Amino acid sequence: xxxxxxxxxxxxxxxxxxxxxxxxxxxxxxxxxxxxxxxxxxxxxxxxxxxxxxxxxxxxxxxxxxxxxxxxxxxxxxxxxxxxxxxxxxxxxxxxxxxxxxxxxxxxxxxxxxxxxxxxxxxxxxxxxxxxxxxxxxxxxxxxxxxxxxxxxxxxxxxxxxxxxxxxxxxxxxxxxxxxxxxxxxxxxxxxxxxxxxxxxxxxxxxxxxxxxxxxxxxxxxxxxxxxxxxxxxxxxxxxxxxxxxxxxxxxxxxxxxxxxxxxxxxxxxxxxxxxxxxxxxxxxxxxxxxxxxxxxxxxxxxxxxxxxxxxxxxxxxxxxxxxxxxxxxxxxxxxxxxxxxxxxxxxxxxxxxxxxxxxxxxxxxxxxxxxxxxxxxxxxxxxxxxxxxxxxxxxxxxxxxxxxxxxxxxxxxxxxxxxxxxxxxxxxxxxxxxxxxxxxxxxxxxxxxxxxxxxxxxxxxxxxxxxxxxxxxxxxxxxxxxxxxxxxxxxxxxxxxxxxxxxxxxxxxxxxxxxxxxxxxxxxxxxxxxxxxxxxxxxxxxxxxxxxxxxxxxxxxxxxxxxxxxxxxxxxxxxxxxxxxxxxxxxxxxxxxxxxxxxxxxxxxxxxxxxxxxxxxxxxxxxxxxxxxxxxxxxxxxxxxxxxxxxxxxxxxxxxx
Amino acid sequence: xxxxxxxxxxxxxxxxxxxxxxxxxxxxxxxxxxxxxxxxxxxxxxxxxxxxxxxxxxxxxxxxxxxxxxxxxxxxxxxxxxxxxxxxxxxxxxxxxxxxxxxxxxxxxxxxxxxxxxxxxxxxxxxxxxxxxxxxxxxxxxxxxxxxxxxxxxxxxxxxxxxxxxxxxxx
Amino acid sequence: xxxxxxxxxxxxxxxxxxxxxxxxxxxxxxxxxxxxxxxxxxxxxxxxxxxxxxxxxxxxxxxxxxxxxxxxxxxxxxxxxxxxxxxxxxxxxxxxxxxxx
Numbered sequence: 001x002x003x004x005x006x007x008x009x010x011x012x013x014x015x016x017x018x019x020x021x022x023x024x025x026x027x028x029x030x031x032x033x034x035x036x037x038x039x040x041x042x043x044x045x046x047x048x049x050x051x052x053x054x055x056x057x058x059x060x061x062x063x064x065x066x067x068x069x070x071x072x073x074x075x076x077x078x079x080x081x082x083x084x085x086x087x088x089x090x091x092x093x094x095x096x097x098x099x100x101x102x103x104x105x106x107x108x109x110x111x112x113x114x115x116x117x118x119x120x121x122x123x124x125x126x127x128x129x130x131x132x133x134x135x136x137x138x139x140x141x142x143x144x145x146x147x148x149x150x151x152x153x154x155x156x157x158x159x160x161x162x163x164x165x166x167x168x169x170x171x172x173x174x175x176x177x178x179x180x181x182x183x184x185x186x187x188x189x190x191x192x193x194x195x196x197x198x199x200x201x202x203x204x205x206x207x208x209x210x211x212x213x214x215x216x217x218x219x220x221x222x223x224x225x226x227x228x229x230x231x232x233x234x235x236x237x238x239x240x241x242x243x244x245x246x247x248x249x250x251x252x253x254x255x256x257x258x259x260x261x262x263x264x265x266x267x268x269x270x271x272x273x274x275x276x277x278x279x280x281x282x283x284x285x286x287x288x289x290x291x292x293x294x295x296x297x298x299x300x301x302x303x304x305x306x307x308x309x310x311x312x313x314x315x316x317x318x319x320x321x322x323x324x325x326x327x328x329x330x331x332x333x334x335x336x337x338x339x340x341x342x343x344x345x346x347x348x349x350x351x352x353x354x355x356x357x358x359x360x361x362x363x364x365x366x367x368x369x370x371x372x373x374x375x376x377x378x379x380x381x382x383x384x385x386x387x388x389x390x391x392x393x394x395x396x397x398x399x400x401x402x403x404x405x406x407x408x409x410x411x412x413x414x415x416x417x418x419x420x421x422x423x424x425x426x427x428x429x430x431x432x433x434x435x436x437x438x439x440x441x442x443x444x445x446x447x448x449x450x451x452x453x454x455x456x457x458x459x460x461x462x463x464x465x466x467x468x469x470x471x472x473x474x475x476x477x478x479x480x481x482x483x484x485x486x487x488x489x490x491x492x493x494x495x496x497x498x499x500x501x502x503x504x505x506x507x508x509x510x511x512x513x514x515x516x517x518x519x520x521x522x523x524x525x526x527x528x529x530x531x532x533x534x535x536x537x538x539x540x541x542x543x544x545x546x547x548x549x550x551x552x553x554x555x556x557x558x559x560x561x562x563x564x565x566x567x568x569x570x571x572x573x574x575x576x577x578x579x580x581x582x583x584x585x586x587x588x589x590x591x592x593x594x595x596x597x598x599x600x601x602x603x604x605x606x607x608x609x610x611x612x613x614x615x616x617x618x619x620x621x622x623x624x625x626x627x628x629x630x631x632x633x634x635x636x637x638x639x640x641x642x643x644x645x646x647x648x649x650x651x652x653x654x655x656x657x658x
Numbered sequence: 659x660x661x662x663x664x665x666x667x668x669x670x671x672x673x674x675x676x677x678x679x680x681x682x683x684x685x686x687x688x689x690x691x692x693x694x695x696x697x698x699x700x701x702x703x704x705x706x707x708x709x710x711x712x713x714x715x716x717x718x719x720x721x722x723x724x725x726x727x728x729x730x731x732x733x734x735x736x737x738x739x740x741x742x743x744x745x746x747x748x749x750x751x752x753x754x755x756x757x758x759x760x761x762x763x764x765x766x767x768x769x770x771x772x773x774x775x776x777x778x779x780x781x782x783x784x785x786x787x788x789x790x791x792x793x794x795x796x797x798x799x800x801x802x803x804x805x806x807x808x809x810x811x812x813x814x815x816x817x818x819x820x821x822x823x824x825x826x827x828x829x
Numbered sequence: 830x831x832x833x834x835x836x837x838x839x840x841x842x843x844x845x846x847x848x849x850x851x852x853x854x855x856x857x858x859x860x861x862x863x864x865x866x867x868x869x870x871x872x873x874x875x876x877x878x879x880x881x882x883x884x885x886x887x888x889x890x891x892x893x894x895x896x897x898x899x900x901x902x903x904x905x906x907x908x909x910x911x912x913x914x915x916x917x918x919x920x921x922x923x924x925x926x927x928x929x930x
Contacts, residue, residue: 634926637861641753641853648756655763664832668840675844675867679851679860687860691867698870705837705881710873710892717896722866722903729907730859733914753853757846764842776834776882785880785889793886794893801890805897812901819908 004054007067007084010047010094011133013040018126025119037122038105041129045098052091061504063088064211066139077198081206085139089276089505092341093136093269096348100265101129103472107356108257110468111363115255121161125261128154132266136273141190141208144274148186148238151267152179158262159254168253175247182237182244186274189230193281196223210277217280224281228288231278232295239271240322241299241329246581248322252314256359259314264321264351269344272325275332276341279506283335293333293414297428300326302578304435308442309575312369313358316443320395321351323432327410330429334422336413338502342487343410346402349483350394353476357388360465360473361447366458371446378448380462383470385448387477392444394480396437397541399534402484404541407433408534409489415533416526426533433537434544441548449553491530663704670697684730688723695719707785837878845871858913858920862906869899 017040021033028036055063068083086094105125112121131154135147153176160172194207200219205212213220220227235241240248251263262268275282275292282289300323307319324347331340362369364381378385394403411433415426452459464470488494551558563571573579631642674694681687695718702711783789794802848867855861873892880888914920 632929634929636922636925637853637856640849641756644756644849644853648759651760651763655767661832664836664840671870672840672843672847675847675851678867679847679855679864684857684859687863691863694867695870698874701837701840701874702877705877707877707880707889707892710877710889713893713896714873717900718866718870722900725903725907726859726863729911733859733911733920750850750854753850757850761842761846765839780881780884784884785886789886790889790893793890797887798890801894805894808901809897812904816904816908819905819912 004051004065004067006047006051006054007065007086007137008069010044010051010098011084011130011137013044013047014126014129014133016040018123018130021119021126022123025123028119030113030118033119033122034109037126038102038109040126041098041102041105044129044133045095045102048091048094048098051086052095055086055088055091063504068139072142077201077207078194079204079206080140080142081209082143083139084137084143085210086137087505088501089273089341090136092345092502093273094133096345097129097132097136097266100348100352100476101125101132101261103475104257104261104265104352104356107260107359107469107472108255110466111257111359112255117161121158121255124154124157124161125257128158128262128267132270135270139209139211140206141193141210141213144277145183145186145190148234148270148274149183151262151270152176152183152238155179155251155262155267158258159251161254161258165253171247171250171253175251178244178247179237182234185230185233185237189227189234192223192227192230193220196220213278214280217284220281221284224284225288228278228282228285229291231274231281232288232292235271235275235292235329236295237271238274239268239325239329241271241295241326242302245299245303245322246584249315249318249577252312252318256314256355256362259318260352260355260359263318264355265348268321268325269328269348272328272332272340272344275329276337276505279332279337282332289333289335291333293330293422293425296326296329296331296333297414297425297432298326299323300330300432301428301435302326304432304439305574306577307439308435309571311372313361313371313374313443313447314355314369316371316439317351317354317358320354320436320440323436324351324395326432327407327429330414330425331410334414334425336410337506338499339406339409339413341502342498343406346394346406346480346483349476350391350403350480353387353391353473353480354395356469356473356476357384357391360384360469363465363469364462365454366461368454368458371443373454374447374452375450375454376448376452377462381448381464383464383473387470387473388448389444390477391480392440393545395440396545397433397537398545399538400484401481403480404534404538405484405487405489408537409487411537412530412533416529430537430540434540437541437544438548441545442552445549445552489530491527492534660704663700667697667700667704670694671701672697685727688726688730691726692719692723695723705785706780709785709787709790834878834882837874841871841874841878844868844874856922858910858922858925859907861922862903862910866899866903869895 017036021028021037024033051065055065058065065086066083067085068081070082072080072082074080105122108121108125112118115121128151131147131150133147135144135151138144138147156172156176158172159175160169163169163172190208193213197207197213197216197219200216201207201212233244237244248263248268252259282292303319303323303326307316307323310316310319324343328340328343328347331337331343360381361374361377361384364377364384365374368374390401394401397404397407399405411426411429414422414429452462485494487496487498489496489499551562565571576582631638671694674690674692674697678687678690678694681690695714699711699714699719702708702714845868848864848871851864851867852861855864873895876888876891876895878888880886880892910920913925917925919925
């Protein structure tokens with residue numbers, strides 16, 4: 001284990017940027033603020049590269065670098081440190097976070113150039129990077145949770161960035177509160193783990209430190225199911241799974257760079273990271289893993305159905321994100337943690353690209369987000385078009401782009417993993433993949449092909465975005481295309497380098513998986529099966545893409561027909577997101593609101609506290625006062641009489657106590 | 659002799675007192691109090707305290723009551739008229755309760771006691787002015803001097819308080 | 830029965846209580862004052878009785894002090910009363926209640 005002070009600077013540099021921008025705000029000229037904001041994240045990225053190189057230099061079974069800043073608290077057996085830990089898993093995460101984060105910061109220079117809150121935006125963005133890095137580099141669960149809450153806070157601040165509109169503020173609040181429900185589960189899980197572990201600790205080691213936890217897995221076996229499920233509750237909140245995904249579509253109210261960074265590439269993957277980090281706990285409980293896989297794949301299909309009908313370009317991408325997160329969660333559920341992280345990485349590339357491309361489109365269309373008035377933008381915005389096309393192919397799973405390898409691996413693992421075979425999961429995932437290709441093509445066609453349907457005034461202003469916005473698009477396009485190379489499985493002739501890099505982290509569970517690996521990590525590795533399934537997925541993706549192009553590009557009457565299917569009822573159901581928000585409103589919000597209003601506010605707050613306790617004590621005091629006042633009547637005779645009574649009492653007492 | 663004096667003067671004192679507190683006009687109350695004090699004087703005499711007996715008449719009945727009468731006469735109007743109403747019955751009863759209790763207690767305790775009569779036999783010249791003077795100017799000299807200061811203060815105080823702005827002459 | 834200490838004490842108690850009842854019952858301030866004098870007399874009686882019982886003139890000295898104090902008190906008290914009358918035109922104790930809450 002190596003110690004270095006490098007790690008803390010990876011985390012703290014963005015914090016410095018946030019502090020300077022935050023304190024100086026408008027006194028700092030825009031160029032400086034923007035430059036500072038991007039530079040801090042850039043520095044963080046460079047430091048991350050350096051750190052990962054240091055890590056790679058170590059032998060494969062000892063790849064851990066730590067940076068202990070100090071002891072946070074100590075009570076008896078309970079110790080907590082502030083420190084950072086770099087291992088292959090967190091290495092992947094910091095590169096993705098700081099790298100993609102940097103690109104999005106550069107993009108924001110152009111996108112937010114005319115916004116009044118420019119400096120504030122960069123403050124929040126830097127603060128977010130700080131929190132996210134704390135989350136992935138923290139050496140114990142508590143520090144992870146600090147980062148977890150921090151990203152939640154920044155998400156709230158950034159979603160409601162244009163807080164002058166009620167809608168935006170409401171969306172921010174919805175995100176925060178929904179996440180809070182999940183956090184409750186995560187906290188309970190942490191307490192449970194800590195309580196179970198404390199009696200067994202004697203050496204002054206941190207109780208929730210990941211290194212400690214991994215050494216004591218056998219003591220955690222008893223509570224593994226409960227703790228895993230509670231952690232998973234947190235994951236459903238942060239990574240937008242059923243039932244707590246409802247905040248993510250609403251979060252599109254925030255500026256597009258925010259959607260790209262937080263709700264596509266980084267924050268929402270925190271849940272997947274948590275599960276990967278705690279993989280040793282999850283694998284102890286097959287029951288919990290089944291739940292995770294079930295929820296994940298259900299979410300994937302569910303969100304995909306909704307994405308089919310949405311008209312707002314960002315909403316389509318939002319539901320697409322929920323769906324892809326479902327894939328990542330499913331991967332963890334079937335024990336293919338490395339595959340899940342692989343998809344996290346590739347998804348970061350193409351989803352961030354898609355969002356930023358959408359931002360470019362919205363920018364050009366004068367803040368119009370409805371695809372029904374778009375069209376024909378391919379000629380006017382070539383860079384945006386080509387990069388988004390590549391991203392679409394990646395997300396649909398067209399070989400040899402990155403998305404193909406990552407998504408395909410997840411599906412294969414679902415079908416045939418060392419933990420057992422889950423064909424049902426595969427079927428649902430397969431269906432969702434087809435839908436993904438279809439709706440993404442729909443988005444592409446409606447936005448870029450055909451004739452533009454906007455007003456002539458808007459049309460005249462359509463132009464390609466500036467370099468600060470298109471450069472990141474191009475970089476990410478390249479990454480979306482070639483990013484999968486590092487993870488090509490053995491079955492397809494690749495080196496499976498990514499999976500092997502991550503193998504030591506998941507050695508407790510299902511680690512590096514690579515086709516016909518001679519060492520054989522358990523389970524049957526059937527090269528033929530893998531290639532067959534891969535080919536099937538590829539063909540299915542092409543079919544989806546083709547159908548999308550056909551229906552929306554060539555034969556719009558087909559689109560009309562399928563919209564009117566079942567008397568328009570099906571379309572209405574999907575367009576209204578299966579009325580889930582309305583259901584929650586009826587079942588949860590309204591009763592809670594009634595409870596808060598009637599019981600808490602009227603009965604307890606107004607009635608009991610204001611009326612009885614406050615008012616009552618006043619009345620009591622006044623009453624007592626008015627009674628006692630009668631003795632102060634100013635009449636001397638009365639005073640003398642009281643005197644006499646007192647003397648009498650005293651005398652009687654003395655007489656009879658003698 | 660002493661017994662007779664006791665009972666007779668005791669009756670004067672008690673009767674005068676009761677009559678005083680129940681009389682309607684202030685003047686009659688004052689007169690009854692004078693009578694009561696005469697009785698008190700007699701009681702002092704029966705207690706072999708001639709000096710005190712005389713002084714009682716001189717000071718109390720002679721000076722203090724005269725002062726009272728002066729003031730009563732000076733403040734005409736409500737003072738000379740009888741009090742408007744009798745005290746209400748409940749007031750009297752309430753007032754009497756502690757009184758009755760104490761008296762009952764005292765009586766019970768004291769009559770149960772064995773000895774009657776006085777304990778000591780009196781020395782020669784007991785209660786005579788000489789004897790009292792001897793005590794007063796001897797053992798209690800300081801008290802004597804202080805009491806004269808008290809009287810001085812009282813005189814000054816009375817003069818100061820009694821000053822009036824005569825806006826209109828006495829009627 | 831020979832008249833003894835106890836008789837005098839009972840008598841003094843009675844006088845004192847008469848004075849007390851009068852004080853509490855009457856509204857005329859001057860008469861209330863007179864009741865106070867009565868109570869003082871009762872205490873004088875007690876001291877004289879004990880002096881007789883103990884064969885000691887110390888009790889008499891106290892009675893003398895009591896006389897002087899009573900006189901002083903009456904002088905000042907009546908002076909105040911006169912002033913009150915000049916201001917308020919009344920000596921009714923129930924109307925002199927500025928000490929009231």
